Amino acid sequence: MPGVLVYVEQVDGEIAAVTRELLGKGKELAAALGGSLSAVVVGSGVGAVAQKAAAYGADTVYSVDDPRLSPYTTDGHVAAVKAAVAAAQPSLILAGASFQMRDFGAALAADLDAGLVVDAIDLKADGGAITAVRPSHGGNVINTYAFAAGRPVVALVRKQSFPEAQPGAAAGSVQALALDGAEIRTTVTSVAPKTGAVNLTDAAIIVTGGRGLGDKDNYYKLIPPLAEAFGGAYGASRAIVDAGWVPYEHQVGQTGKTVSPKLYVACGVSGAIQHLAGMRTSRNIVAINKDPEAPIFRVATFGLVGDVNEVLPLLTQELKSRLGR
Amino acid sequence: MHIVVCMKQVPRDNSVKINPDLSINADGIEKIINLFDEYAIEEGIIWNEKHGGKLTVLSMGADEWVEQMRRALAMGATDSLLLKDPAFATLDTIAAAKVVAAAIRKLGDVDLILTGRNSTDDESGAFAPALARILGWPQLTYVGKVIDVNPGSKTITAERHLETVVETVTAPLPAVVSVIKDINNPRYPSLLKIKKVAKVEPPVWTAADLGVSGLVPTVTVTQRVPPPPRPSGETIDGPDAATKVKKLVDKLLENQII
Numbered sequence: 001m002p003g004v005l006v007y008v009e010q011v012d013g014e015i016a017a018v019t020r021e022l023l024g025k026g027k028e029l030a031a032a033l034g035g036s037l038s039a040v041v042v043g044s045g046v047g048a049v050a051q052k053a054a055a056y057g058a059d060t061v062y063s064v065d066d067p068r069l070s071p072y073t074t075d076g077h078v079a080a081v082k083a084a085v086a087a088a089q090p091s092l093i094l095a096g097a098s099f100q101m102r103d104f105g106a107a108l109a110a111d112l113d114a115g116l117v118v119d120a121i122d123l124k125a126d127g128g129a130i131t132a133v134r135p136s137h138g139g140n141v142i143n144t145y146a147f148a149a150g151r152p153v154v155a156l157v158r159k160q161s162f163p164e165a166q167p168g169a170a171a172g173s174v175q176a177l178a179l180d181g182a183e184i185r186t187t188v189t190s191v192a193p194k195t196g197a198v199n200l201t202d203a204a205i206i207v208t209g210g211r212g213l214g215d216k217d218n219y220y221k222l223i224p225p226l227a228e229a230f231g232g233a234y235g236a237s238r239a240i241v242d243a244g245w246v247p248y249e250h251q252v253g254q255t256g257k258t259v260s261p262k263l264y265v266a267c268g269v270s271g272a273i274q275h276l277a278g279m280r281t282s283r284n285i286v287a288i289n290k291d292p293e294a295p296i297f298r299v300a301t302f303g304l305v306g307d308v309n310e311v312l313p314l315l316t317q318e319l320k321s322r323l324g325r
Numbered sequence: 326m327h328i329v330v331c332m333k334q335v336p337r338d339n340s341v342k343i344n345p346d347l348s349i350n351a352d353g354i355e356k357i358i359n360l361f362d363e364y365a366i367e368e369g370i371i372w373n374e375k376h377g378g379k380l381t382v383l384s385m386g387a388d389e390w391v392e393q394m395r396r397a398l399a400m401g402a403t404d405s406l407l408l409k410d411p412a413f414a415t416l417d418t419i420a421a422a423k424v425v426a427a428a429i430r431k432l433g434d435v436d437l438i439l440t441g442r443n444s445t446d447d448e449s450g451a452f453a454p455a456l457a458r459i460l461g462w463p464q465l466t467y468v469g470k471v472i473d474v475n476p477g478s479k480t481i482t483a484e485r486h487l488e489t490v491v492e493t494v495t496a497p498l499p500a501v502v503s504v505i506k507d508i509n510n511p512r513y514p515s516l517l518k519i520k521k522v523a524k525v526e527p528p529v530w531t532a533a534d535l536g537v538s539g540l541v542p543t544v545t546v547t548q549r550v551p552p553p554p555r556p557s558g559e560t561i562d563g564p565d566a567a568t569k570v571k572k573l574v575d576k577l578l579e580n581q582i583i
Contacts, residue, residue: 071492074454074457074463074464075463078458098487099450099466099467099485099487099488100487102449102450102451102454102466103454103464103466103467104454105451105454106418106419106449106450106451106452106453106454106455107454107455107457107458107464109419109451109455110422110454110458110459111458113419113543115543115544116417116418116419116449116451116455116543116544117544118449118450118451119448119449131547135552136446136447136448136449137339137341137446137447137448138338138339138445138448139339139552140339140340140341140551140552141339141341141343141549141550141551141552142549142550142551142552143546143548143549144546144547144548144549145544145545145546145547146544146545146546146547147543147545148541148542148544148545151543185463185496185497186463186465186494186495186496187494187495187496188492188493188494189482189493189494189495190491190492190493191490191491191492191493192490192492192493193490193491194486194489194491199488199489201488202488205583230583231583247507248506248507251506254338254339255360255361255445255506256506262582263577263582263583272338273338273339273340274338274339277339281552283582284577284580284582285555285558286573286577297558297560299555299558300558301555301556301558301559302558302559302560302561302573302576302577303558303559303560303561304560304561304569304573305560306566306569307566310566311566311570314566314567314570315570315573315574318570318574319574319583322574322578323583
């Protein structure tokens with residue numbers, strides 16, 4: 001069947017938002033390809049999630065339920081999905097683009113000798129031919145990919161690229177598949193939440209500080225309180241991460257995280273091209289910098305020229321009183 | 326033991342242009358070792374210093390890449406190997422991994438492959454997993470800490486630093502490991518060492534040497550464009566900071582941004 005198979009990511013027993021996007025887009029692409037939409041749920045004790053996937057539009061949900069599949073291992077999850085690929089024979093396999101999905105998706109594509117696109121932001125299926133759009137070079141180049149005929153395509157999709165599917169009556173069927181003959185060579189001895197984890201890539205609002213803050217103490221005095229007033233997370237430019245002010249975890253840019261929040265507030269950040277690479281697709285950008293010539297103003301939705309030491313405490317105060325935080 | 330570090334040369338920043346034939350034009354931009362690969366080189370040196378043996382830097386590319394390979398040698402790599410062939414110029418990531426896998430098989434005695442989590446130009450992070458699968462070796466990606474490399478038990482134990490969790494994982498060797506930025510502090514090579522390796526020419530292996538042929542890209546680029554420009558922004562003016570701040574918050578609320 002020239003259809004679409006979606007890898008279902010789970011968050012605390014629920015279907016991840018990115019998967020709901022993929023089920024929505026996958027339905028449309030499957031129709032364009034003249035095939036059906038299937039989903040594969042991989043893990044241990046995942047029966048309830050498989051039922052939920054059926055409610056989001058998958059015609060067939062393959063459930064590979066095995067104690068060896070939790071926690072995640074490349075060997076385990078690739079073997080499980082290959083069982084679903086063998087059953088569904090999809091022409092397109094969709095998954096998210098998190099670190100774990102990159103570990104998985106590139107391995108699966110290599111095993112299947114499939115076409116691969118990572119960080120897809122758009123997908124099309126015209127007359128059986130799949131094309132994908134992905135940014136590279138820090139968002140400075142937007143590439144359209146075509147794929148060799150006769151092989152499947154694995155597309156890892158950047159989240160918030162498509163609208164989420166809405167749940168309906170569970171029409172699809174759930175089919176169990178066995179994890180046969182899989183050799184899992186790695187042993188996961190612990191999975192620990194990151195201490196002080198900041199999932200910047202999930203934050204709707206990010207307040208970032210740069211060298212304009214002057215020093216580490218000033219960064220912590222001004223940036224986290226402002227982030228809190230906005231109800232967001234706080235980030236940092238490479239310069240101040242390399243200077244040891246802020247852990248790498250918070251770095252936005254070419255060698256840090258790529259973020260695309262609803263609002264990005266850059267404070268004392270000059271806007272080097274490497275920084276812009278990590279945030280230029282933010283829906284709204286506020287720049288606060290005392291240098292009116294700073295490149296960050298060129299991408300700003302709202303630019304405010306001023307001294308961060310004066311502006312940021314006022315802004316924190318104003319937000320607290322106006323938003324009641 | 327024999328550790329191989331796969332490294333790539335990249336432009337220092339991504340202010341690249343697009344050629345009429347859709348290839349990337351990075352002329353005039355300084356070329357550096359892909360930052361994440363530099364961490365892989367340092368990690369290779371650390372474990373090579375502990376266990377001895379060989380530390381080979383391997384790169385697939387043109388002659389101009391040799392300069393960055395020499396930098397890796399000056400840092401502490403013991404050997405270098407350049408894979409160069411006109412047929413390698415337009416390969417996609419998986420096909421490139423097939424070529425590198427052929428070289429690793431030809432080397433024969435490799436225990437561990439280290440590389441950066443991704444290149445800062447292409448940014449896919451697909452190379453390490455693809456290489457591991459093609460070789461049939463286990464993979465540990467996004468490693469932020471190597472806890473132990475044990476030549477006796479032939480295992481590696483490392484922390485994978487994902488978005489919100491840290492996994493501790495043990496894999497049998499040989500294995501492929503990709504590293505993130507904060508794993509170590511790459512050393513600066515001394516001038517003496519830079520001079521010492523200035524004339525080193527890495528051995529070159531071609532497609533014929535590797536016995537690879539008929540590599541067909543599974544992906545082709547049909548269009549490459551710059552991103553759409555951002556709509557021009559608005560400057561928040563006012564006689565003093567307090568007025569500007571009030572105006573800014575007004576704008577954010579009016580536009581339902583907050």
